[in-house]
Amino acid sequence: MSIIFSGVQPTGNLHLGNYLGAIRNWVAMQNRAAVDAKLLFCVVDQHAITVPQDPKQLRQSILEVTAAYIACGIDPKRSVIFNQSTVPGHAQLNWVLACHAPLGWLNRMTQFKEKSGKHKDQAVLGLYAYPVLMAADILLYRATHVPVGEDQKQHLELARDLAGAYNRHYGVEFFPLPEPIILGQAARIMSLRDGSKKMSKSDESDYSRINLTDDADIIALKIQKAKTDPLPLPGTAEELANRPEAENLLGIYAALADQDIKAVVAQFAGQQFSGFKKQLTELAVAQLSPITQTMRRLLADPQYLHGVLRDGSDAANHIAQPNLVNIYDTVGFWRA
Ligand code: TRP
Numbered sequence: 001m002s003i004i005f006s007g008v009q010p011t012g013n014l015h016l017g018n019y020l021g022a023i024r025n026w027v028a029m030q031n032r033a034a035v036d037a038k039l040l041f042c043v044v045d046q047h048a049i050t051v052p053q054d055p056k057q058l059r060q061s062i063l064e065v066t067a068a069y070i071a072c073g074i075d076p077k078r079s080v081i082f083n084q085s086t087v088p089g090h091a092q093l094n095w096v097l098a099c100h101a102p103l104g105w106l107n108r109m110t111q112f113k114e115k116s117g118k119h120k121d122q123a124v125l126g127l128y129a130y131p132v133l134m135a136a137d138i139l140l141y142r143a144t145h146v147p148v149g150e151d152q153k154q155h156l157e158l159a160r161d162l163a164g165a166y167n168r169h170y171g172v173e174f175f176p177l178p179e180p181i182i183l184g185q186a187a188r189i190m191s192l193r194d195g196s197k198k199m200s201k202s203d204e205s206d207y208s209r210i211n212l213t214d215d216a217d218i219i220a221l222k223i224q225k226a227k228t229d230p231l232p233l234p235g236t237a238e239e240l241a242n243r244p245e246a247e248n249l250l251g252i253y254a255a256l257a258d259q260d261i262k263a264v265v266a267q268f269a270g271q272q273f274s275g276f277k278k279q280l281t282e283l284a285v286a287q288l289s290p291i292t293q294t295m296r297r298l299l300a301d302p303q304y305l306h307g308v309l310r311d312g313s314d315a316a317n318h319i320a321q322p323n324l325v326n327i328y329d330t331v332g333f334w335r336a
Pocket of ligand 1: 005006007008009044047133134137138146147148152
């Protein structure tokens with residue numbers, strides 16, 4: 001039986017990159033999953049506080065991500081939607097795994113090196129330990145498949161290593177080694193202001209991204225202002241090398257239209273950016289406005305969202321609890 005787990009951090013607005021790069025693929029997995037497959041989509045609020053958060057804003061972001069999941073097509077009847085902090089097992093397993101995680105493994109994590117910057121002494125322990133908590137998220141449910149972006153691949157490898165270390169140490173075969181499902185090329189949605197940078201919630205410029213809450217006028221304006229280069233659109237995909245902005249915009253079109261990039265390049269070969277941008281706007285608005293509208297409707301009904309999270313938390317705890325009992329017994333903790 002497959003158990004699929006993934007998560008997004010409730011930090012700032014979700015954007016096109018989150019949708020095309022992650023959530024849309026989860027929806028596809030949900031819709032073709034076997035009847036006995038379990039799917040868990042988590043709002044990882046405990047990961048969010050590895051960098052400073054405003055408590056009020058964090059609480060609101062949890063609801064926004066929940067609304068976005070549902071608006072994008074995650075069905076709370078089919079998939080478990082919940083926020084991490086309501087399932088104590090994440091923090092509990094985190095500690096057990098932390099005691100099996102050699103510092104040498106953590107010191108290799110490139111994301112920590114990037115995020116902690118020049119002042120390593122100021123970086124908090126939680127940021128350093130983040131990949132262990134991520135492993136706990138996955139292993140708590142004995143997940144078999146984890147859809148993630150390329151940037152999380154190394155963290156997934158750590159989760160596999162920790163699963164193996166635990167199994168070997170205690171002589172058990174408890175944790176399956178979780179399979180990463182690396183979301184493909186279409187997942188690499190870059191900033192609209194700089195085709196070499198990932199589209200990101202934390203970019204200062206709102207023009208760098210299309211938020212899932214942007215209305216049609218804002219989407220049109222952002223695409224119109226998106227950085228380009230002076231050449232007409234290329235005739236072949238090979239000519240996209242060294243043209244990161246052209247590649248990004250054509251890539252976004254391809255992802256939204258669910259077409260191969262080669263077909264999209266052929267369709268717009270030799271055209272000016274201005275005409276292409278109009279068509280990209282039309283497509284983006286057509287695809288995103290139903291999501292935006294549903295998100296607005298859901299956010300206007302927080303009671304409904306609270307209910308979804310409550311049910312999801314119950315369901316997640318129900319799966320986690322017997323696993324945690326097994327783990328505590330294996331480790332040798334006395335059960336009162
Ligand atoms: N670290 C992931 C990210 O920033 C989010 C995440 C936390 C996650 N726990 C997870 C993803 C477990 C997959 C599985 O994108």
